[in-house]
Amino acid sequence: MSGIGRQIQDTKNEINRKQEAVDDYTKKLRLLEDNQDLSENYKRIADRIKDKQIQCNKLKAQIDIDYNAKLLDDSWILRAFPSILDEFRMKVQKLSKEKRRQQREDDQRIARGNKEGRMS
Numbered sequence: 681m682s683g684i685g686r687q688i689q690d691t692k693n694e695i696n697r698k699q700e701a702v703d704d705y706t707k708k709l710r711l712l713e714d715n716q717d718l719s720e721n722y723k724r725i726a727d728r729i730k731d732k733q734i735q736c737n738k739l740k741a742q743i744d745i746d747y748n749a750k751l752l753d754d755s756w757i758l759r760a761f762p763s764i765l766d767e768f769r770m771k772v773q774k775l776s777k778e779k780r781r782q783q784r785e786d787d788q789r790i791a792r793g794n795k796e797g798r799m800s
Contacts, residue, residue, distance in 0.1 A: 759765065
C-alpha cells in the first residue's frame with residue numbers, strides 16, 4: 681500500500697472509531713435520560729406514598745379513639761340519666777373490688793406454689 685492509501689485507510693479507521701464512540705455516547709445518553717425519567721417517577725411515587733402514610737396514620741389515630749368508653753368515662757352521656765349513672769358507678773366499683781380480690785387470691789396461690797417449690 682502506498683503512503684496515500686495508508687493515510688486514507690488510517691483516516692477511515694479513525695472515522696470508524698469516532699463513529700463507534702458517537703454511537704456509544706448516544707446509547708449512554710439515552711440510558712441516562714431513561715434513568716432520569718425513572719428517578720423522577722420514583723421520587724413522585726415515593727412522595728405520594730409518604731403522603732398516603734401520613735394520611736393513614738391520621739386516620740388510624742382517629743379510629744383508635746374509643747368514643748363509647750370516652751362518653752362513659754366522662755359520664756357525659758349518662759348525666760341526663762342520674763339513676764343509670766349511679767348504677768353504672770356501683771357496677772364499676774363492684775367489678776373493681778372483685779378484680780382486686782381475684783388478684784390477691786392469685787398472688788397468694790403463686791406465693792404458696794413458690795414456698796412448696798423451695799421446700800422440696
